[in-house]
Amino acid sequence: MFALTYPAVLTALHVSTVAAQQFVLYSAGGDDTAVERIDPILAPGSISQHVHQVFGSNALASSVSYDSLQSASCTTMGGAGNVGIKQDNSIYWHPALYMNASDGSGYIRVPTNGHKLYYKNAGSDNDKKRDPFEFPQGFRMLAGNPFMRKAASDLQQQNITQWICHDTASNQGTDGGFPTGVNNCASTDGFNGAIHFPHCWNGDDFDPSNPSAHVVYPTGDIENGECPSSHPTRLPHIFAENTFDMNSVYGKVVQDSFVLAQGDNTGYGWHADFYNGWEEGAIPAIMNSCPYREYGNEDAHECTAFVQRDVNPSDCKLSVTFKENVDTPGHALPGCNPIVDTNPAPAHPIAAINVATNVCGAAGAVAASTAASSAPASSSTNTPSSSAAVSASSSSQASVSVSSSVPTTLSSKISSAAAKSSSAAGSSPATSVVKASTASVASAASSSTAISCPASNGTIYTASNGDQFQIECGIDHHAGDMGSKTTTTLAACIAACASTTGCVDVVLSGVACYMKSSLGATEFNDGVSGAKLITSSSSKAKNHVQSQSFGYTVTVTQSDIVYVTDYITVTATPTAMMGRRAHAHLHGNAKRAI
Ligand SMILES: *[C@@H]1O[C@H](CO)[C@@H](O)[C@H](O)[C@H]1NC(C)=O
Ligand SMILES: *[C@@H]1O[C@H](CO)[C@@H](O)[C@H](O)[C@H]1NC(C)=O
Numbered sequence: 293m294f295a296l297t298y299p300a301v302l303t304a305l306h307v308s309t310v311a312a313q314q315f316v317l318y319s320a321g322g323d324d325t326a327v328e329r330i331d332p333i334l335a336p337g338s339i340s341q342h343v344h345q346v347f348g349s350n351a352l353a354s355s356v357s358y359d360s361l362q363s364a365s366c367t368t369m370g371g372a373g374n375v376g377i378k379q380d381n382s383i384y385w386h387p388a389l390y391m392n393a394s395d396g397s398g399y400i401r402v403p404t405n406g407h408k409l410y411y412k413n414a415g416s417d418n419d420k421k422r423d424p425f426e427f428p429q430g431f432r433m434l435a436g437n438p439f440m441r442k443a444a445s446d447l448q449q450q451n452i453t454q455w456i457c458h459d460t461a462s463n464q465g466t467d468g469g470f471p472t473g474v475n476n477c478a479s480t481d482g483f484n485g486a487i488h489f490p491h492c493w494n495g496d497d498f499d500p501s502n503p504s505a506h507v508v509y510p511t512g513d514i515e516n517g518e519c520p521s522s523h524p525t526r527l528p529h530i531f532a533e534n535t536f537d538m539n540s541v542y543g544k545v546v547q548d549s550f551v552l553a554q555g556d557n558t559g560y561g562w563h564a565d566f567y568n569g570w571e572e573g574a575i576p577a578i579m580n581s582c583p584y585r586e587y588g589n590e591d592a593h594e595c596t597a598f599v600q601r602d603v604n605p606s607d608c609k610l611s612v613t614f615k616e617n618v619d620t621p622g623h624a625l626p627g628c629n630p631i632v633d634t635n636p637a638p639a640h641p642i643a644a645i646n647v648a649t650n651v652c653g654a655a656g657a658v659a660a661s662t663a664a665s666s667a668p669a670s671s672s673t674n675t676p677s678s679s680a681a682v683s684a685s686s687s688s689q690a691s692v693s694v695s696s697s698v699p700t701t702l703s704s705k706i707s708s709a710a711a712k713s714s715s716a717a718g719s720s721p722a723t724s725v726v727k728a729s730t731a732s733v734a735s736a737a738s739s740s741t742a743i744s745c746p747a748s749n750g751t752i753y754t755a756s757n758g759d760q761f762q763i764e765c766g767i768d769h770h771a772g773d774m775g776s777k778t779t780t781t782l783a784a785c786i787a788a789c790a791s792t793t794g795c796v797d798v799v800l801s802g803v804a805c806y807m808k809s810s811l812g813a814t815e816f817n818d819g820v821s822g823a824k825l826i827t828s829s830s831s832k833a834k835n836h837v838q839s840q841s842f843g844y845t846v847t848v849t850q851s852d853i854v855y856v857t858d859y860i861t862v863t864a865t866p867t868a869m870m871g872r873r874a875h876a877h878l879h880g881n882a883k884r885a886i
């Protein structure tokens with residue numbers, strides 16, 4: 293039986309004098325996940341940037357919905373002692389953890405050894421609890437931030453991620469990053485990457501262009517603090533403990549050589565995802581029917597509302613869509629993700645399936661010609677979706693990457709734009725479907741002037757809503773993190789900030805646009821460009837957007853970079869979008885610039 297005991301969570305509990313209502317789901321232990329480059333939230337329908345380990349229901353697919361999750365016949369989660377739960381069809385995932393092989397053969401994936409999920413009624417009494425106290429159907433969210441590479445400047449936010457070897461307390465990363473000196477860590481709970489999910493909700497649906505906008509952590513203590521007025525509704529708090537089996541790789545790996553699948557060797561970029569597939573009413577019923585247990589170990593199976601499934605967690609196997617070598621990928625991580633310790637790390641393009649060590653160029657670049665020939669079969673259909681983007685990567689040959697979820701008309705526009713660009717440069721374009729990532733945000737209104745760094749440093753730029761920003765080339769500011777969006781230009785990044793309540797500063801690193809709610813200490817960083825709000829227009833209509841434009845961006849690299857941008861409009865009310873596909877249609881013209 294797999295049963296984690298209390299240490300990683302002990303201190304997070306008992307903050308209030310009354311035991312929090314909660315229940316705990318356990319997996320059966322072992323390497324109980326589907327391991328692949330899949331991300332049904334950020335890359336629906338296509339391969340994702342880095343390897344995730346997915347657990348939960350066997351309705352896992354590259355694209356899911358609340359309804360599709362209901363077809364699950366089993367889940368890897370349940371009560372302690374390998375008892376399946378019938379009411380939870382959700383899926384959960386986190387990045388895979390790698391270490392360097394001591395024989396020099398490259399990376400080895402550290403297998404997991406079980407998962408434990410705490411569902412809690414935790415937070416401030418001042419919060420407005422959602423009634424019923426459960427997630428809306430199809431609710432999705434991310435915990436942590438894959439681009440982080442250094443500790444959060446807010447001490448309490450450092451507690452979102454917790455790495456600990458339960459052998460000795462000294463094997464704990466103090467500020468959310470990897471600890472050093474971890475050995476085989478063979479204690480019951482092993483080496484644990486724990487993470488808290490946010491639980492303060494603004495009532496909106498998940499927005500693929502701004503994945504972290506709808507839920508935030510409470511102010512202060514990330515479990516028991518108060519929800520901010522921007523996100524006043526409190527949802528159940530999920531705390532996940534994910535155990536890695538260090539003992540199985542001990543002696544074969546270089547000590548302290550941890551790296552997460554997205555190319556993070558700091559551990560600060562630890563993150564997790566949740567796609568809600570719970571039967572309605574089950575969470576509050578189970579939470580309210582559990583006998584109190586010490587250390588927060590309220591085994592869900594002991595709660596009277598728990599309904600047992602006829603398949604045990606240990607017999608539930610999730611099937612893999614994107615098959616490639618994720619266990620011993622060689623000298624590069626699957627997808628060729630380079631190790632980057634710049635904070636925040638720039639976004640890396642999504643490589644095709646099977647793009648791993650033998651085809652990675654220097655610093656993790658993707659060999660596009662290989663990428664072009666190996667798109668998964670599942671990507672050959674064009675299904676409209678609210679989230680899609682395309683990308684290609686550097687190579688002497690042009691490669692076009694078109695998401696499976698890009699509407700046919702758009703993908704043909706992209707292909708023809710790419711063909712033009714590559715014939716202009718004198719080589720034939722590769723044709724392939726490679727990736728989808730989060731859609732980039734495009735401001736529908738045109739911007740007044742082009743921004744370029746360092747030429748525009750210090751100049752004032754007026755966003756389409758009248759907000760004025762001062763350009764800050766090579767400058768980042770600490771703290772105030774409000775999450776990130778994908779944008780290809782500083783102008784689009786500024787537009788995103790201008791339309792976000794509370795945003796006063798942006799920093800663009802690669803295509804990751806970080807929005808900030810405060811202007812913290814200045815940090816010089818040649819790799820970024822930024823802008824700070826100087827004058828805010830009074831005529832803002834921010835939040836609760838009913839209709840939004842998302843841009844598709846194609847990057848075709850030869851000697852030049854060509855951006856092709858098209859727009860779709862996604863129209864739906866936030867509640868109507870919940871758990872359903874947004875209605876999307878194309879409009880506007882492709883714009884092209886070199
Ligand atoms: C972080 O969490 C631990 C317990 O999990 C707690 O003791 C500590 O006070 C927290 N740190 C901050 C700065 O809130
Ligand atoms: C692990 O291997 C990578 C590439 O193979 C190398 O760049 C890195 O320095 C190694 N890290 C450690 C801690 O040995």
Ligand SMILES: *[C@@H]1O[C@H](CO)[C@@H](O)[C@H](O)[C@H]1NC(C)=O
Binds near residue numbers: 746750764
């Ligand atoms: C931009 O201007 C600021 C303020 O003068 C300066 O500190 C910074 O170094 C400049 N950035 C670049 C890249 O020159």
